[in-house]
Amino acid sequence: PESGEGKAKAERMFSLMDGFLKNDPISLQKDILDHVEYTVARSRFSFDDFEAYQALSHSVRDRLIERWHDTHAYFKRKDPKRLYFLSLEFLMGRSLSNSAINLGIRDQYADALNQLGFEFEVLAEQEGDAAQGNGGLARFSACHMDSLATMDFPAWGYGLRYQYGLFRQVILDGFQHEQPDYWLNFGNPWETERIPVSYAVKFYGTVEEKDFNGGKCKVWVPGETVEAVAYDNPIPGYGTRNTINLRLWSAKPSDLYDMESYDTGDYINAVINRQKAETISSVLYPDDRSYQGKELRLKQQYFFVSASVQDIIRRFKDSHNDFNQFPEKVALQLNDTHPSLAIPEVMRVLVDEELLSWKQAWDIVCKIFSCTTHTVVPEGLEKIPVDLLGSVLPRHLQIIFDINLSFVEELKKHFGLDFNRLSRMSIVEEGAVKSIRMANLSIVCCHTVNGVSRVHLDILKTKVFKDFYELWPQKFHYKTNGVTQRRWLVVSNPGLCGLISKWLGTDAWIRDMDLLMGLRDHAVDAELQQEWKMVRRINKIRLAEFIEAMTGMKVSPDAMFDVQIKRIHEYKRQLLNILGIIYRYDCIKNMKESDRRKVVPRVCIIGGKAAPGYKMAKKIIKLCHAVGETINNDSDIGDLLKLVFIPDYNVSVAELVIPGSDISQHISTAGHEASGTGSMKFLMNGCLLLATADGATIEIIEEIGEDNMFLFGAKVHEVPKLREKAQNHGMPLQFARALKMVRDGYFDYEDYFKSLCDSIEGGGDFYLLGNDFASYLEAQQAAADKAFVDQERWTKMSILSTAGSGRFSSDRTVGEYAHQTWGIEPCRCPF
Ligand code: F58
Numbered sequence: 001p002e003s004g005e006g007k008a009k010a011e012r013m014f015s016l017m018d019g020f021l022k023n024d025p026i027s028l029q030k031d032i033l034d035h036v037e038y039t040v041a042r043s044r045f046s047f048d049d050f051e052a053y054q055a056l057s058h059s060v061r062d063r064l065i066e067r068w069h070d071t072h073a074y075f076k077r078k079d080p081k082r083l084y085f086l087s088l089e090f091l092m093g094r095s096l097s098n099s100a101i102n103l104g105i106r107d108q109y110a111d112a113l114n115q116l117g118f119e120f121e122v123l124a125e126q127e128g129d130a131a132q133g134n135g136g137l138a139r140f141s142a143c144h145m146d147s148l149a150t151m152d153f154p155a156w157g158y159g160l161r162y163q164y165g166l167f168r169q170v171i172l173d174g175f176q177h178e179q180p181d182y183w184l185n186f187g188n189p190w191e192t193e194r195i196p197v198s199y200a201v202k203f204y205g206t207v208e209e210k211d212f213n214g215g216k217c218k219v220w221v222p223g224e225t226v227e228a229v230a231y232d233n234p235i236p237g238y239g240t241r242n243t244i245n246l247r248l249w250s251a252k253p254s255d256l257y258d259m260e261s262y263d264t265g266d267y268i269n270a271v272i273n274r275q276k277a278e279t280i281s282s283v284l285y286p287d288d289r290s291y292q293g294k295e296l297r298l299k300q301q302y303f304f305v306s307a308s309v310q311d312i313i314r315r316f317k318d319s320h321n322d323f324n325q326f327p328e329k330v331a332l333q334l335n336d337t338h339p340s341l342a343i344p345e346v347m348r349v350l351v352d353e354e355l356l357s358w359k360q361a362w363d364i365v366c367k368i369f370s371c372t373t374h375t376v377v378p379e380g381l382e383k384i385p386v387d388l389l390g391s392v393l394p395r396h397l398q399i400i401f402d403i404n405l406s407f408v409e410e411l412k413k414h415f416g417l418d419f420n421r422l423s424r425m426s427i428v429e430e431g432a433v434k435s436i437r438m439a440n441l442s443i444v445c446c447h448t449v450n451g452v453s454r455v456h457l458d459i460l461k462t463k464v465f466k467d468f469y470e471l472w473p474q475k476f477h478y479k480t481n482g483v484t485q486r487r488w489l490v491v492s493n494p495g496l497c498g499l500i501s502k503w504l505g506t507d508a509w510i511r512d513m514d515l516l517m518g519l520r521d522h523a524v525d526a527e528l529q530q531e532w533k534m535v536r537r538i539n540k541i542r543l544a545e546f547i548e549a550m551t552g553m554k555v556s557p558d559a560m561f562d563v564q565i566k567r568i569h570e571y572k573r574q575l576l577n578i579l580g581i582i583y584r585y586d587c588i589k590n591m592k593e594s595d596r597r598k599v600v601p602r603v604c605i606i607g608g609k610a611a612p613g614y615k616m617a618k619k620i621i622k623l624c625h626a627v628g629e630t631i632n633n634d635s636d637i638g639d640l641l642k643l644v645f646i647p648d649y650n651v652s653v654a655e656l657v658i659p660g661s662d663i664s665q666h667i668s669t670a671g672h673e674a675s676g677t678g679s680m681k682f683l684m685n686g687c688l689l690l691a692t693a694d695g696a697t698i699e700i701i702e703e704i705g706e707d708n709m710f711l712f713g714a715k716v717h718e719v720p721k722l723r724e725k726a727q728n729h730g731m732p733l734q735f736a737r738a739l740k741m742v743r744d745g746y747f748d749y750e751d752y753f754k755s756l757c758d759s760i761e762g763g764g765d766f767y768l769l770g771n772d773f774a775s776y777l778e779a780q781q782a783a784a785d786k787a788f789v790d791q792e793r794w795t796k797m798s799i800l801s802t803a804g805s806g807r808f809s810s811d812r813t814v815g816e817y818a819h820q821t822w823g824i825e826p827c828r829c830p831f
Helices: 004-016 025-039 049-078 096-103 106-116 120-124 136-150 259-263 267-281 295-319 323-329 342-353 358-368 386-392 394-415 419-425 438-445 454-464 466-471 485-491 494-504 513-522 526-551 574-589 615-632 651-660 678-684 697-704 716-728 733-743 750-761 769-789 791-803 810-822
Strands: 082-086 090-093 130-132 155-160 164-172 175-182 192-203 206-212 215-221 224-236 243-253 330-335 369-372 383-385 435-437 448-451 476-478 560-565 602-607 641-646 663-666 688-692 710-712
Touching: 025 049, 025 106, 049 096, 049 106, 049 120, 049 224, 049 243, 082 136, 082 295, 090 136, 090 243, 090 651, 096 106, 096 120, 096 136, 096 224, 096 485, 106 120, 136 155, 136 224, 136 243, 136 330, 136 485, 136 810, 155 295, 175 615, 192 295, 206 394, 215 342, 215 394, 224 267, 224 295, 243 267, 243 295, 267 295, 295 330, 295 342, 295 386, 323 330, 323 358, 330 342, 330 358, 330 810, 342 358, 342 394, 342 438, 358 369, 369 438, 383 386, 386 394, 386 435, 394 419, 394 438, 394 466, 419 466, 435 438, 448 454, 448 810, 454 466, 454 476, 454 697, 454 716, 485 494, 485 651, 485 678, 494 513, 494 526, 513 791, 526 641, 526 651, 526 791, 560 651, 560 769, 574 602, 574 615, 574 641, 574 733, 574 769, 602 651, 615 641, 615 750, 651 678, 663 678, 678 688, 678 697, 678 791, 688 697, 688 769, 688 791, 697 791, 710 769, 716 769, 733 750, 733 769, 769 791
Parallel strands: 082 155, 082 330, 155 243, 330 369, 369 448, 448 476, 560 602, 560 663, 602 641, 663 688, 688 710
Antiparallel strands: 090 130, 130 164, 164 175, 192 224, 206 215, 224 243, 383 435
8 A cells, every 4th residue: 555544554563574574694594493493393303304394484484475475466556468377287397406596596595504414405305296287298297387477467366276296107117107106195285274264166066048128048067066276386586576476376175065964864974975075176186198077077168167267257356347457467277188178267257257248258258368388299188078067057058158159150251161171170170079178179279279389280270270270360479488597507506506606707698598509609618618517527526426316227327318308298208218229339339449449428317107997007017127127137238327217206206317317318209299398408518419300309400500419310201101101111121120129028027018118110100219219319329329439529519509508498488478479578677
């Protein structure tokens, strides 16, 4: 308040506080100890590392909350257009280091802790990962939140607060087993439960028509009501006071209970049934391949969408009373089609509850939604069976049918009675199981649909959404992905980070990655090269220690560390990597002693989770272990070749592995990886890429040049022809030999691996492993091995990789979205 009674009250409130929290070492120490005593409820004279971590996190959180309040008060006062980012998955990882660094007080905390006898780094290791997502799509959400905050955009993230995050991967005898990730077991200091922020979410029931104002209106009478309670997670920007919010919804039984079920006399069962409401937010679906029409999944989607839409509309109505202003104040971004029920939900609220006309509501909807698509595979496109949707969300089904009716009319005007085309484009798919195509719904209603790299957009335009592109070419865009340098360099590689700032003479690149280009001028400077190698070696030693701790295997940091870490998928071709390793093993084994001395020792590191129901992916994990078992115990091979599988790959593991890698593999069959973001993290950290020309790699090549990476394999446009050829031609010799070793039981388990071998030999080699094998080996041997021996050249390539990574910051991506898609401006909290 700027004047009057409100101002006087605010001043008095403020005078009762100690002012803002202070960040000098004594204040921080006092703060941590207070939290030990009062929050963790341990004696300040006796607490362990975990308790110290809890107290430290609460102390950091206090500072986040201060800024969070200021930011939101400021947004409220300025009332800018806001972006709402809706995603069913956020893969945030740990928060402590990231928050302390973004707040600009990590070093102060480290000093304060030292004096108390603790180490910041050691306490940071106590934190578990927040793994509320599967892979790339979920990490995309997390990187975008960091960039939105740092760039001062008035944005909110909305999602679901799963009690069980992505499963933990346990390897027993080389096989993957899944264990539940009950991540909230030890509390989560980063979130704040907001009991007063809760909304009723309805399911099932019937739709009734009532007379209203001389006309008719629809009333949805639900069969079940569940309460959505908000949990807020502050997201601090770097180099700004702005701290935005990630609001995750948790399901609780509703207070609106149904008298009938209690009146049956079966009180206990009635309570138990109510309790079941909580299952909606209990578990994350661990499959990132294809959509399965499961009722729980549908309820999860609608649950978080409905609560978010209610929250957004409530906020809008707090300061506006005319819905015509809605598109000037609100942009809604759908992260893939998972949140696309938000479209009929906004229509429903505007028409049924706010009593706008259908036309008014539709005009608004067409202006506020945009959608990012993350996949190229048609199996990834969601389809919800009409029967299921009609039962769970009867009013939404009606709305979707009505939208489709007008859309099909428009199609007829445009294309005439081309029934094939009409049936392909219709939102409703006829067939054995009549379904709603969520991608079609999204394209019809969103003003912008974007792919995540240039080549991804080409594939969308020419294949997946060809018909729609012909109708609305202006709707389709691409925004090449990026990742946040705060987490992927500043948090995870402090050594390199300091070196970069020293040589650039500034740390301004942490907010402006284009500045990294300045490193190009020093790429051959002997002094920088020396320091660069030193930092990278320290990171390799750290990685070697980690490998020993996780697997018991000792590896030498003198060897080349060759890494492939990502979800296990056939299209990502971990199998190509393993067959390449088998080939290398076979070669070394058959070499003369004198030749062996010339071999560059190599540690091959693979990590990643397989979806629990994805049989082939699980076999690939087992094969990796079986091959590793043979190679690692072969005394002929010694340190020349090692194969390590890092279990339970997650964000924190990536933070440790990436800075210590020499070379990383991004080897999907061309045309299958929509973008790929792992490559960008490695690139920033000066790790060389061994890659196919797929997804965003094509744009990385343009930035750093072919000479600074190791490219191989078929190009996107060559793949269809090569596939036909693969059906009819045999395998190249070297490839057949490596595969035969698997088939013949050289690594045991021949029966178990049979279907894996058959998928290549008998199954037409869909992912073109055979076709790309020779050029893969060439890239590996001629290029990578030779280049590694020439450390001066290698280091130059490494420096140029980091120098060329500026474009792949999510700051650039988010800036493009803000400007071209959302129409939002920065709103920087001034104090
Ligand atoms: C990933 N997609 C892409 N899930 O595979 C990757 O290339 C990209 O870099 C990343 O998104 C970020 O844009 C992903 O994680 C999916 O694509 C789902 C597959 C199953 C259906 C729903 C999407």
